[in-house]
Amino acid sequence: MMRDVLLKTAEAERAVKDEKKHSIRICTAASCLSCGAEKVRKAIAEKVKAAGREDTAVAGVGCMGLCAKGPLVTVDGPETMYAEVTEEDAADIAASLDNGPVERIRCDTTTPFFQRQEKIVLENCDRINPERIEDYIAADGYLALTTAVLERQPFDIVDEIVRSGLRGRGGGGYPTGLKWSTVAKAPGPMKYVICNADEGDPGAFMDRSILECDPHRVLEGMAVAAYAVGASEGYIYIRAEYPLAVKRLKLAIRQAEKMGLLGKNIAGTDFSFSIDIRLGAGAFVCGEETALIASIEGQRGQPMPRPPYPAESGLWDSPTLINNVETFANIAPIIRKGADWYAAIGTETSKGTKVFALAGRINNTGLIEVPMGITLREIVYDIGGGIPDGKAFKAVQTGGPSGGCVPASLAETPIIRSTTNLCRSSDRSWGPAA
Amino acid sequence: MNVRIVTLSIDGRDVGAREGQTILEVAGENGIEIPTMCNLTGLKPIGACRLCVVEVAGSRKLLSACTTGVTEGMQVTTDSERLRNYRRTILEFLFTEGNHTCAVCVSNGKCELQELARKLGMNHVDVPYRYPRRDVDATHPRFVLDHNRCILCTRCVRVCDEIEGAHTWDVMGRGIDSKVITDLHQPWGSSTSCTSCGKCVHVCPTGALFEKGHSVAEMAKRRQFLPYLSTMRGAKE
Numbered sequence: 001m002m003r004d005v006l007l008k009t010a011e012a013e014r015a016v017k018d019e020k021k022h023s024i025r026i027c028t029a030a031s032c033l034s035c036g037a038e039k040v041r042k043a044i045a046e047k048v049k050a051a052g053r054e055d056t057a058v059a060g061v062g063c064m065g066l067c068a069k070g071p072l073v074t075v076d077g078p079e080t081m082y083a084e085v086t087e088e089d090a091a092d093i094a095a096s097l098d099n100g101p102v103e104r105i106r107c108d109t110t111t112p113f114f115q116r117q118e119k120i121v122l123e124n125c126d127r128i129n130p131e132r133i134e135d136y137i138a139a140d141g142y143l144a145l146t147t148a149v150l151e152r153q154p155f156d157i158v159d160e161i162v163r164s165g166l167r168g169r170g171g172g173g174y175p176t177g178l179k180w181s182t183v184a185k186a187p188g189p190m191k192y193v194i195c196n197a198d199e200g201d202p203g204a205f206m207d208r209s210i211l212e213c214d215p216h217r218v219l220e221g222m223a224v225a226a227y228a229v230g231a232s233e234g235y236i237y238i239r240a241e242y243p244l245a246v247k248r249l250k251l252a253i254r255q256a257e258k259m260g261l262l263g264k265n266i267a268g269t270d271f272s273f274s275i276d277i278r279l280g281a282g283a284f285v286c287g288e289e290t291a292l293i294a295s296i297e298g299q300r301g302q303p304m305p306r307p308p309y310p311a312e313s314g315l316w317d318s319p320t321l322i323n324n325v326e327t328f329a330n331i332a333p334i335i336r337k338g339a340d341w342y343a344a345i346g347t348e349t350s351k352g353t354k355v356f357a358l359a360g361r362i363n364n365t366g367l368i369e370v371p372m373g374i375t376l377r378e379i380v381y382d383i384g385g386g387i388p389d390g391k392a393f394k395a396v397q398t399g400g401p402s403g404g405c406v407p408a409s410l411a412e413t414p415i416i417r418s419t420t421n422l423c424r425s426s427d428r429s430w431g432p433a434a
Numbered sequence: 435m436n437v438r439i440v441t442l443s444i445d446g447r448d449v450g451a452r453e454g455q456t457i458l459e460v461a462g463e464n465g466i467e468i469p470t471m472c473n474l475t476g477l478k479p480i481g482a483c484r485l486c487v488v489e490v491a492g493s494r495k496l497l498s499a500c501t502t503g504v505t506e507g508m509q510v511t512t513d514s515e516r517l518r519n520y521r522r523t524i525l526e527f528l529f530t531e532g533n534h535t536c537a538v539c540v541s542n543g544k545c546e547l548q549e550l551a552r553k554l555g556m557n558h559v560d561v562p563y564r565y566p567r568r569d570v571d572a573t574h575p576r577f578v579l580d581h582n583r584c585i586l587c588t589r590c591v592r593v594c595d596e597i598e599g600a601h602t603w604d605v606m607g608r609g610i611d612s613k614v615i616t617d618l619h620q621p622w623g624s625s626t627s628c629t630s631c632g633k634c635v636h637v638c639p640t641g642a643l644f645e646k647g648h649s650v651a652e653m654a655k656r657r658q659f660l661p662y663l664s665t666m667r668g669a670k671e
Contacts, residue, residue, distance in 0.1 A: 283608070300605060305481040305501040 002267035062213020165351035170324030186319035201400025221328030346372030541641030573623030590634035
């Protein structure tokens with residue numbers, strides 16, 4: 001019955017969209033907002049309305065990736081993208097709907113930046129409104145959760161994640177399935193699921209972007225995880241420095257609860273799972289899992305020796321599953337499309353895709369998602385567009401300030417999860433390895 | 435209840451141990467001494483001071499003996515040039531971080547920090563002294579807290595929480611600004627949770643906590659209560 005409600009909502013939503021001949025989408029993630037995206041959205045909406053175009057939908061959506069050239073706007077799909085749009089361009093865009101794109105501000109989307117990416121985690125980002133649950137549902141949202149709780153057994157879900165080969169995206173790279181099965185097997189009347197959104201490394205904004213652009217995806221991932229391990233309460237520990245992400249998360253939780261997709265008796269079954277938000281107060285160390293748990297408990301955020309690992313004795317001494325935002329964001333597609341589909345992407349040892357934030361002296365700064373195994377050179381030159389002013393590429397730093405620096409001479413090495421070789425300076429980084 | 439027995443080697447000696455014991459416990463049972471500071475039998479080990487670090491074959495990192503459990507076939511080294519270097523440097527940091535003037539300290543000659551420095555042959559320090567400005571809290575009618583001599587081992591915090599159950603003590607601040615506090619950083623004398631039991635004073639390894647009325651070198655700590663109380667607690671659990 002819950003499934004029918006979902007499908008009906010999705011259908012209704014799609015019908016509304018089909019009615020419209022055109023759709024104009026404006027990126028409203030933090031980066032574009034900071035350079036005036038909200039004004040652009042209002043201006044475009046005004047012009048469209050003034051032109052009497054009721055066949056055109058204007059919506060704010062999530063991150064389109066090329067943060068260097070914001071605010072970004074797309075018209076009728078991602079192929080027609082405009083970069084560095086201002087309020088003055090609104091009239092031209094509104095007028096262009098019937099007679100071809102405005103070439104003056106058009107952004108070439110045939111470049112490797114757009115073509116070389118493979119989007120799983122960010123699949124919805126540039127097309128759904130993060131503040132509407134109906135948009136997410138229309139994009140097959142919450143289908144994984146309802147399928148899981150209505151038709152599948154918890155051990156079956158854990159097995160699916162194990163077979164997908166997904167590894168923790170926070171930096172440790174611990175096999176996610178193994179962690180889930182450990183928590184699932186741990187005895188205890190109460191278990192918790194925690195989402196670590198305390199993204200502290202300067203220059204990193206993968207988790208923030210996911211939460212700002214597609215918060216429901218993370219909630220769904222957490223709920224599936226809770227069902228799989230037998231947890232009934234969840235926490236999202238997020239930095240207070242991410243106000244927009246917090247706002248959208250709160251809204252998303254409220255919407256999901258209202259639709260019976262979170263809270264008591266999810267989808268009419270006896271499975272209940274509620275999510276609460278905890279704000280970090282600015283301590284970098286609280287991104288470490290034991291310190292994070294102490295912080296949620298109201299204690300001083302300070303790491304404790306492991307073992308015992310949180311999977312055995314975590315929050316309030318109960319078995320606790322703690323995963324990163326991006327890890328949870330991978331769950332719904334894996335359940336929906338199957339472990340084999342996911343395991344076919346990437347390399348032998350590192351499956352799937354990885355989201356990277358490109359920052360610093362590189363032409364195309366922004367948010368990208370690439371399959372594992374891509375080389376560093378491809379990221380820097382093809383996707384990143386090289387170094388500004390034709391200067392020499394000397395080195396990249398992977399995994400934030402606590403990661404390692406990789407010199408240009410090693411740029412041909414593929415990006416995989418590694419605890420050896422090049423990343424020895426930090427065991428906690430996603431980076432290239434020989 | 436079945437207890438599994440594991441065998442391991444410590445400094446080349448084969449020893450047996452019950453599963454769940456720490457390296458420090460097993461070494462102690464076999465007469466192998468590992469220097470410790472924050473650890474105190476009867477309190478929960480936290481692995482904070484890192485003086486008990488040991489080398490374990492197969493691990494690149496040094497592991498703290500007080501928090502690392504023994505496993506079958508483990509090969510532990512408790513003494514080496516590398517470990518001696520680390521321990522000495524840690525000890526030097528402890529001395530230079532605070533103001534440890536032994537000559538005027540109530541615990542002179544009865545201090546664990548001083549004793550460890552003597553044992554490890556620390557006759558000078560290579561790192562510069564910081565001479566921080568720190569307070570003394572003498573508001574309690576019977577006890578004094580001298581932050582100058584505190585090494586933040588948190589034994590007082592743990593004994594108050596785990597044994598006395600009052601949780602008067604805690605740590606505030608971060609990094610170099612960390613310090614132990616009573617209640618919500620109120621003067622000790624005005625603390626409403628403190629039972630004045632004095633356990634914190636007697637587990638303190640230095641002269642940071644002492645009883646009023648003692649002069650230089652007079653403050654001997656009495657810890658006979660701890661094994662008794664922790665055994666009682668263990669039996670109850």
